[in-house]
Amino acid sequence: MIHLDRTKQQKIHNRRINTAIYEGQSDxxxxxxxxxxxxxxxxxxxxxxxxxxxxxxxxIVRMELQLPDLTILDIEVEMPSVPHESCREIRECLEPLKGLCIAAGFIARVRKRIDRKQACTHLLTLVTAMAPAAFQGAWSARIRQPVDPETYAGMLSKLKNTCWAWREDGPLVEKLTNL
Structure with a gap:
């Protein structure tokens, strides 16, 4: 068992990744x-x-996503603090992600579009961490109002096999598929 006494051991480093979702224009x-x-x-x-x-x-990375397919319409990068001024030279490295949909296989498609030698590993880490939260946020945006059965079925199909609870042969998917 790992022993950590936060009252006696000094924290030396902390990484925080946070994602917030906001409503955009129309869809x-x-x-x-x-x-x-x-x-x-x-x-x-x-x-x-x-x-x-x-x-x-x-x-900070901001993406505008088209609903319901989560296509990246626009992406921008802000760098309030970097260890080296030359880091700012790579602010545009995420531009090739425009037009990409956040869906199964997203991380592999990001790696295919962006050469790590021409990018910032921290920005790539952030954008790939944002993808699951973007999906959750899109779901929240869609269900603020009643959803027709066809739209709901399409949303449910994107959730299948994304985790244990949403496994295709699990009770949750079965229950919601039979509504």
């Missing part, structure tokens, strides 16, 4: 993701410099 949603890495200890640099605790990365 769109805006998905905003934030990745923040914070270092809570001094950092000894190879140059001999000692950096006090600081925010290493603070990056």
């Amino acid at each position: 769109t949603i805006i998905v905003e993701g934030t990745l923040k890495d914070e270092r809570f200890c001094d950092s000894h640099m190879v140059t001999g410099e000692i950096r006090p605790p600081f925010t290493v990365h603070h990056m």
Whole structure:
């Protein structure tokens, strides 16, 4: 068993990834993701410099998605804090994702469209973490109003086999399929 006593052991690093979903224009949603890495200890640099605790990365990705298929219409990147100024040169690296649908296989399609040597690993981490939340947010947006059976069936088909609870041969899918 792992022993962690938060009262005695110093936290040295924290990464937070947060995703929020907002209503967009007509049939769109805006998905905003934030990745923040914070270092809570001094950092000894190879140059001999000692950096006090600081925010290493603070990056924001916003995507406008078309409902119901979750096509990325637009994407933008903001970098309030980066470890090196040259990191900002890669802000446009997610542009090739425009037109891509967030659906099964999304991460593999992201990796196919974006060469890691020409991108920021932190932005790729963030955008792939945002995808499941975007799906949840799209579901929330769609069920704010009554949904016709055909639309509901299409939404349910996208949920199948996304996790244990939504497995195709499970009781939840069976129950909702037979409504």
